[in-house]
Amino acid sequence: MKGHDCRTWLGFLCDEADGKKSPRLRAHLPDCPPCRAMLASLKRTVAALRRAPLGAKTPPRLNAVLSRRLRRS
DSSP, X not given: OOHHHXXXXXXXXXXXXXXXXXXXXXXXXXXXXHHHHHHHHHHHHHHHHHHSOTTOOOOHHHHHHHHHHHHHO
């Protein structure tokens, strides 16, 4: 997402990836390739999580990588 302006769309992007429609976001997406890419990534993540069996364990290394990335953001 480019600059500060696109960060304001993160909540809308998460909602959209989860199936909630936002006319404002839909109007923003045609002019913003970074937000379109983020939405595509979020949709893939949501789909993968929905396919995962309940109680699935993530590898410890993945947990560590995700934790580091979340702390940086």
